[in-house]
Amino acid sequence: MDLRRSFWIWFQNLDGAWREFIDFAAQWQIDSVVIWFPFSYMEGKAEDWKWPPRKGTFGNFGKEITQYAHSQGVQLICGFPLNGYDVGAFILKEHPELQATIPSELANTPKGKDSVGKIFCPSNEASQKMVQELLNILVEETGVDGFNFESGAVDYVTCHCSRCEERFQSRGETEHENKPILWEIEQINSFVHFLRNKRDGLQFSMDAIYGQVADPELLAREIDEHCTIFWGDWGNFPDRTTAKKLMSIRQNTGFLLRLQLLREPGQQALTDIIENCRELISLSPREMVGRAWIPRGWNAVKDALFAQATRDSRRSDAEFQAIIEELYARYPFRKGEEEVPPGNYNKIEGEWGFVNIV
Numbered sequence: 001m002d003l004r005r006s007f008w009i010w011f012q013n014l015d016g017a018w019r020e021f022i023d024f025a026a027q028w029q030i031d032s033v034v035i036w037f038p039f040s041y042m043e044g045k046a047e048d049w050k051w052p053p054r055k056g057t058f059g060n061f062g063k064e065i066t067q068y069a070h071s072q073g074v075q076l077i078c079g080f081p082l083n084g085y086d087v088g089a090f091i092l093k094e095h096p097e098l099q100a101t102i103p104s105e106l107a108n109t110p111k112g113k114d115s116v117g118k119i120f121c122p123s124n125e126a127s128q129k130m131v132q133e134l135l136n137i138l139v140e141e142t143g144v145d146g147f148n149f150e151s152g153a154v155d156y157v158t159c160h161c162s163r164c165e166e167r168f169q170s171r172g173e174t175e176h177e178n179k180p181i182l183w184e185i186e187q188i189n190s191f192v193h194f195l196r197n198k199r200d201g202l203q204f205s206m207d208a209i210y211g212q213v214a215d216p217e218l219l220a221r222e223i224d225e226h227c228t229i230f231w232g233d234w235g236n237f238p239d240r241t242t243a244k245k246l247m248s249i250r251q252n253t254g255f256l257l258r259l260q261l262l263r264e265p266g267q268q269a270l271t272d273i274i275e276n277c278r279e280l281i282s283l284s285p286r287e288m289v290g291r292a293w294i295p296r297g298w299n300a301v302k303d304a305l306f307a308q309a310t311r312d313s314r315r316s317d318a319e320f321q322a323i324i325e326e327l328y329a330r331y332p333f334r335k336g337e338e339e340v341p342p343g344n345y346n347k348i349e350g351e352w353g354f355v356n357i358v
Contacts, residue, residue: 004287005310006077007303008034008148008207008230008256017294018065024295026072028307033069034148034205034289036079062142075145077203078138082131082187084152088118091130095120098127100159109175115156122187123163132194139198146203149191149227151184154212158183181215185222192224205230207256207289210242220249230289232256237276240283247283254287255280259306265298265333267324270305274320277309297333304331 007025014021018035025033069076081087092099100119106112120127138144152158158170158180165171170180184206192204206223207230210216216231223229231238231246231253238255247253257276262269280288290306293299304327309320 003281003285003310004031004254005307006030006032006034006287006289007292008036008079008289009292010036010079014294019068021292021295022065022069022072022074024300024303025074028304029311030074030307032075032077032145032203034077034079035065036148062138062144066143066145070143075203077146077148077205078142078144079148079150080135080138081150081152082191083120083122084115084118084150084156087131087134088120088152088156091120091127092117095126095130098124100157101161101164102157103160103173106157106173106175109157111155111175112157119152119156119159121159121161121164122183123159123161123167128190131191135191135195136198139195139202145201146205147191147195149188149204149206151187151206153179153184154209177212178214179212181213181219185219188227189222189224192227196226204228205254205287207232209234210238210246216242216246217249220246220253223250225250225252228252228254228286230254230256230287232258236261237272238280240279243280244283247285252286254285254289256289256291257306259290259302260293260299262302265301270302270324273302273305274309274313277306278313281310281313295331297331300331301327301333 007021007030009021011018014035021035022033066076096117098120099117100115100121102112102115102119122128135147157175158164158168158173160170160173164183168180168183168186170183172178173180188206195202195204204224204227206227208216208219209232211234213219220229229246229250229252231243232255233239233242236258238257243255257273259273262273277288288306288310290303290310292303292306295303301324305320305324308323315323
């Protein structure tokens with residue numbers, strides 16, 4: 001099977017340059033772009049929203065960005081939160097009684113406080129039907145090619161009502177670790193099953209930092225086989241030994257390279273991209289994903305090199321050195337541009353909510 005190659009980005013980080021980003025992906029023969037929250041930027045104001053969502057809720061923008069990607073030969077995968085973030089905020093705005101139960105030992109932690117108004121109880125059928133309605137609209141109105149899911153467990157505290165504690169074995173959860181892995185497995189699997197019955201050919205994926213998952217091997221075994229797991233590490237590149245072990249458990253596996261963390265230009269960082277692509281591709285993953293940025297200057301250099309290294313990792317060091325020199329000439333940058341790139345995801349201003357497209 002051919003290796004699938006993708007760029008992954010938050011829509012906010014594009015600073016409006018989504019056409020430029022898709023053009024860049026097409027130019028470097030990237031198969032798909034995973035864009036998080038392109039459809040949470042609704043037309044209209046949040047206070048005007050009413051439930052149930054009506055046809056046209058996502059305006060023309062969802063269809064526009066999908067059709068543009070297709071016109072450039074690139075598939076569009078929508079990053080979608082099954083709980084938390086803007087979806088959770090919208091659901092809880094309409095039905096605050098669905099708020100997840102947060103235990104006292106986590107209530108005053110930063111993640112516990114962030115979870116209020118963002119995380120809902122998935123043991124309540126009403127919340128799951130609301131998520132289904134949103135997914136229905138996205139599938140029917142935009143033509144999106146698939147979904148990259150997040151359950152909310154990474155950035156929030158999961159629900160600790162009596163039903164959820166029994167279902168997900170969540171009693172040992174701490175703020176940053178011991179996340180109830182069954183929470184993630186059940187939420188993702190249920191919506192993969194739901195969407196597979198809605199339209200043929202949809203692609204599904206999730207990304208996971210194996211150092212944050214309490215039992216990555218269980219996750220690898222239990223996530224629906226139709227969903228690709230993109231494994232990453234806290235640093236730039238997945239560890240090859242760990243990656244090999246996870247690949248041995250599950251065929252439908254990919255790897256996520258956190259290219260956005262490479263902030264200092266230099267030969268060594270670019271050499272690391274090449275070497276890690278070579279090592280990971282030798283394991284025969286289903287997909288390689290580069291966490292990208294606005295394709296300008298230094299960011300364009302490293303993202304384009306990822307595209308070249310994943311297209312043919314067997315090229316010699318001399319061939320890659322020539323490619324690097326060509327990229328430096330093609331995407332010149334001034335000193336300092338690499339340190340705080342446009343749309344720095346650590347410095348996003350405003351809320352993760354409903355913002356008008358203008």
